[in-house]
Amino acid sequence: MATVAAEHPGRGIPWRPALTRLGMMAIVLVALCSLWEAFKWVGETTGLRLGSFEVNDKTFPHLYDIVGQLFEPSRRNGPLLIEVLWDAALFTAKEAAVGFALGASVGFLLGVLLAHSRLLQRGFLPYIVASQTIPILAVAPMVVVWFGGRGFPDWFSVSIISAYLTFFPVTINTLRGLTSVDPRALELMRSSAANPLQILWKLRMPTSLPYLFAAFKISATASVVGAIIGELPASIQDGLGGAILNFNQYYSSRPESLWATNLIAAALGITFFLVVVVAERLVVRRAPENVA
Amino acid sequence: MNEQPIVVQLRGVSKEFGHGHVQALEEIDLDIRPGEFVSLIGPSGCGKSTLLRIVGDLIKPSGGEVVVNGKSAPQARLDRDYGIVFQDAVLFDWRTVEKNIGLPLEIMGWERRKRGERVREMVELVELKGFESHHPWQLSGGMQQRVSIARALSFGPPLLLMDEPFGALDEMTRERLNLELLRIWEQSGSTVIFVTHSISEAVFLSTRVVVISARPGRIVGIVDVDLRQPRNIETREEPRFAELIREVRQLLRKGGGFDAAEGSGEEDLIVAEEGLQ
Numbered sequence A: 001m002a003t004v005a006a007e008h009p010g011r012g013i014p015w016r017p018a019l020t021r022l023g024m025m026a027i028v029l030v031a032l033c034s035l036w037e038a039f040k041w042v043g044e045t046t047g048l049r050l051g052s053f054e055v056n057d058k059t060f061p062h063l064y065d066i067v068g069q070l071f072e073p074s075r076r077n078g079p080l081l082i083e084v085l086w087d088a089a090l091f092t093a094k095e096a097a098v099g100f101a102l103g104a105s106v107g108f109l110l111g112v113l114l115a116h117s118r119l120l121q122r123g124f125l126p127y128i129v130a131s132q133t134i135p136i137l138a139v140a141p142m143v144v145v146w147f148g149g150r151g152f153p154d155w156f157s158v159s160i161i162s163a164y165l166t167f168f169p170v171t172i173n174t175l176r177g178l179t180s181v182d183p184r185a186l187e188l189m190r191s192s193a194a195n196p197l198q199i200l201w202k203l204r205m206p207t208s209l210p211y212l213f214a215a216f217k218i219s220a221t222a223s224v225v226g227a228i229i230g231e232l233p234a235s236i237q238d239g240l241g242g243a244i245l246n247f248n249q250y251y252s253s254r255p256e257s258l259w260a261t262n263l264i265a266a267a268l269g270i271t272f273f274l275v276v277v278v279a280e281r282l283v284v285r286r287a288p289e290n291v292a
Numbered sequence B: 001m002n003e004q005p006i007v008v009q010l011r012g013v014s015k016e017f018g019h020g021h022v023q024a025l026e027e028i029d030l031d032i033r034p035g036e037f038v039s040l041i042g043p044s045g046c047g048k049s050t051l052l053r054i055v056g057d058l059i060k061p062s063g064g065e066v067v068v069n070g071k072s073a074p075q076a077r078l079d080r081d082y083g084i085v086f087q088d089a090v091l092f093d094w095r096t097v098e099k100n101i102g103l104p105l106e107i108m109g110w111e112r113r114k115r116g117e118r119v120r121e122m123v124e125l126v127e128l129k130g131f132e133s134h135h136p137w138q139l140s141g142g143m144q145q146r147v148s149i150a151r152a153l154s155f156g157p158p159l160l161l162m163d164e165p166f167g168a169l170d171e172m173t174r175e176r177l178n179l180e181l182l183r184i185w186e187q188s189g190s191t192v193i194f195v196t197h198s199i200s201e202a203v204f205l206s207t208r209v210v211v212i213s214a215r216p217g218r219i220v221g222i223v224d225v226d227l228r229q230p231r232n233i234e235t236r237e238e239p240r241f242a243e244l245i246r247e248v249r250q251l252l253r254k255g256g257g258f259d260a261a262e263g264s265g266e267e268d269l270i271v272a273e274e275g276l277q
Helices: A015-046 A065-068 A081-115 A118-133 A135-148 A152-178 A183-191 A196-231 A240-249 A255-283 B047-055 B074-078 B096-100 B103-107 B112-125 B141-152 B173-187 B199-205 B235-237 B239-254 B267-274
Strands: B007-019 B022-032 B037-041 B063-068 B082-083 B157-163 B191-196 B209-211 B218-223
Touching: A015 A065, A065 A255, A081 A118, A081 A152, A081 A196, A081 A255, A118 A152, A135 A152, A135 A196, A152 A196, A183 A196, A183 B082, A196 A240, A196 A255, A196 B103, A196 B218, A240 A255, B007 B047, B022 B047, B022 B218, B037 B047, B037 B199, B047 B063, B047 B157, B063 B074, B082 B141, B096 B103, B096 B112, B096 B141, B096 B267, B103 B112, B103 B141, B112 B141, B112 B173, B141 B173, B173 B199, B191 B199, B199 B235, B199 B239, B209 B239, B218 B239, B235 B239
Parallel strands: B037 B191, B037 B209, B082 B157, B157 B191
Antiparallel strands: B007 B022, B007 B063, B209 B218
């Protein structure tokens, strides 16, 4: 055969892109940390003030103090802070995971439904959009009232709040993905007399997968944020939201604890994001240039 | 005339787009018999692709009668009486070559083993052995188009509809695929309707060339191509080949084929009409 297939770029050396990526991440991390410490140093030596904001150990703790705080006892004779936060993170992760699963499922089904009818789109989309303009803090107390003490575990209302933040991107992108099918491909399916279910399963679904995963990436991090915020009106102490509220009270004496908690919350969000990235790698078979 | 069955019978077929603002096709009468290779040629926007889609029941005609294998066009589509090949290969990125070829068989519910056997035959027919588990993006344009031909022929349809299948390929690939298509046509015994812009391609491939005029699309004339079969590289050197090309060109001129504006948006109209279904 005279024509030669285009090869995957860099397929022969799979470790190199990964290594480059890790190296780049390390460089950016070092740069960000340096920036933090440099700003703190400049702010403290020059006595920089932005209105009432003053750079000092309270507003801008040293990074090593924040990380170091993780390995201090969380209270006198108590367990290490990192142990407390680890348990809190697991608790919040459970809420967020359930919320994500709920939100993504509902969002997907809603998207499929809307994709099949222009009329439904016109009727429902404005309200779906409106649902996202209502601040989550206004919705959360009602959710807690509705689901609290009705046989559901306490944390379930937090999952519902998390799902509320999760479903929207999934609905919008499912709709977009399912309707972005090449008209020629639809003609092809029709020429083989494919039924609507086959068209959905063999053409529309695979076409929409990259859109779907783009939405999952947004939703994954949103579900963590939703769970943390949801814990506040639900008065749940066991998660990261409870920890944030708690350490907020002691900020003046131990600001590092709150910063450390934020660090763990960020790590949880990143973990959720990475799980989606890995799932995408496993599921989506696409031309390499189309994979984000 | 009636001793042979007719694969495609068109009677007074017309098509209007945009609520009658654009007359794409007018009064098309055409009979196509088994084993024929019929090219539709005409200027851009003359409605030749539209005519092909009407035969395949992908577009409804505004008027007239379409009979395919003695049935209505919708019934013929449901009976899988034809395979279709587009200008772009329209392969599914997430499927390998094998799975792309087997797609219609999957839809028809063939069992796995039977499907595998047929796909292997098809891979051999279009000479893609060794590329079965490649993905479309790993193939050249010519190879992609061969996959789409194999897919269209996989279930052995009596009729093959081709919409400028080689229009996006370079000249050399195109000539090689022309020869391959003739070989495949002989082996499969299908009837072919072939839409093209290229006069020489039409003459080289066809048993008959149907020349269609600029909008509104009408049949200006039909040229019987009496070149010797099987055709090969030398066919293009024959004096008769040049004569036939001249004949087709004259018909095209008569139909206004050389003063029609390029890219008059027939494709856009089709897309707009089909919309989101």
